[in-house]
Amino acid sequence: MNIRAVAALLAASVVLPVGSTQATDLEVTHWWTSGGEAAAVAELAKAFDATGNHWVDGAIAGSGGTARPIMISRITGGDPMGATQFNHGRQAEELVNEGLMRDFTELAAKEKWAEKIRPASLLKSCTFEGKIYCVPLNIHSWQWLWLSNDAYKKAGVPVPKNWDEYVAAAPALEKVGILPMAMGGQPWQANNAFSVLVITVGGKDIYQKVYGDKDEKAAAGPEMAKVFKAADDARRMSKGTNVQDWNQATNLVITGKAGGQIMGDWAQGEFQLAGKKAGVDYTCLPGLGVTDVLTTGGDAIYFPVLKDKEKSKAQEALASTLLDPKTQVAFNLKKGSLPVRGDVDLQAANDCMRKGLDILAKGNVMTSTDQLISQDTQKQMEDLMSQFFASSSMTVETAQKRFAGIIASAD
Template structure:
């Protein structure tokens, strides 16, 4: 889902691993929940069909931080796995250490540059060379609606502007329902905040303020308006929100107790698992004001330099499998996300995924495709953490003024 540091189902193999033997591929990943585990099994099957041995570097019960610690010690000792699940700016941090393999030969042969939007391909490269492969794209700027709750409140359509959103929220409140289901964790607060900034200011402002961290943008009237809108949303959440997990917030929509949730498309997995049908039981729309934009969260794998030729071949076959349209279809049908390859056949996907895919392709062309800060795709982890803390403090404490929050965000943006 989001942050590598907080993946609840994150997993680590702490057992000392043997050096990669001929045709063995060892992979550190976090795919242990239902749909994800099915996808890992699918990948294992593809590799075994090519004659390779698959080895999971994953055991339930750990956290992303300890996974990275174990990975670092393995790499330092000269015994890296074939691949590890790493994303966003962390890819460049690993590459800067000089430990990642150059995958350009394969990428060229399989035309990765043609298959991926440039903004996504750039995240997978270091100094112009591919060092990682993406498996999916999650859209973060979604607004989900409960058909039951909205009907009960007399809300006839999903709101496309913040004014319409607040008018609908007032109707939900009047009907005795919770207008906005929210969970109190800093990444959830920031998921909402970045959608507000995108909706109020548009993609260029979002890039300037939250990705480039431009002081002028951070101190602008548009940022002031974004924080005011963000605070207004808080007034429509319920008192039990602090500490609530995101999936429990989604459950409030499934039960018809709440009207809206601002959350990435992993929320769709919860609706589908509960037997709910998109367009009938639940509704999906881009967050207000963001129909022409797309905040992306991409899961990917980095590839380590290996000495053994058989292991290198297995690694290359793994990268090829991850990028194949067949695996991307299976994986994303299980995960709720969409294939990262543009031009992928979407016939088997639901309407929300089809809309996501269409918008992904269009925003890649018009400049509306932007990285999610909340989900570790845009800025250095220390800076991201500092800004998230400020935004959550503002969300949770009405005594923090908008002017103070603006100053604190500008200061946090300088954190290295």
């Protein structure tokens, strides 16, 4: 058979699409699929197309848990995309380690990323052995308590201003048949709500000791016992939520069927979509009204190493586009997250976003658990916390003992 002809044809079929279009196609994979998220991605695509390249959207439905294994197997399997989303932190650590991700140190130095990006920890979590491997895109924080003003009006008690008042007001809500706290059944929700309690009720020091230094003694100590007591309250208050997804739980708060929910700032998008107004229909308490602190998680874009020169060039164009002040504003307003640059102006930000920006400006930030602990440890904690929150028989002491055990073997 004429193998050469076939090979030539095959090669041509690969080369032709690139040759026929002037713009370079760059596939970007991500898991931004909800309404607000899709609108935000459209802003990125628009900005990237304006540089003379072409954004090929590779959205993967089903949240990060579903998307990440697909992305990772594509990269490790030798079919890398042009660029891909990961959360800030250690999710792509091993891929970088294996040399599968592109080093952007030169571009970063040229465009002075280190001066512009704040907080500095974001760029630090992109850095591996002194080299920069990703572009931080936005900041999401977990430490928010969302409250339904309607629910408290119905119960005849004032809207709580902090965690203790919230716990104290729970019986009044229960009396009128309102669920005090909404908590979806997915494991990550229970686990992250717990980490929020650690940093707020426990305080910044204990958070750093437990998650940052993996201090087993601190995890088993009396300060953490206080946190577990708060978690026990949360467990009691959230009994009978009977929904799985976080947005279904948020919806209980929006409709006044539940008093409140501990959830990240992306919950705000749901309130906005439902036409609710901050301060009037709902109240947000950053740091649960106890400790003025936010963790800086969020999304970053990673670029796998590509052989194609044109595409590699397009990767650079995308990297600078992502950090462009205009793109940052357009994207983050639609996404409901905070920009990674301090020098951009967010006129359209609402009350809750401003509270968040304030805390950010004051520098009351900590690194998120995603950046501090590995996915493996994270999963073990999720297993423990989801079991704790679902169980009626598991004691606080048992939970703390097992938590300390996980911290002892954490990496």
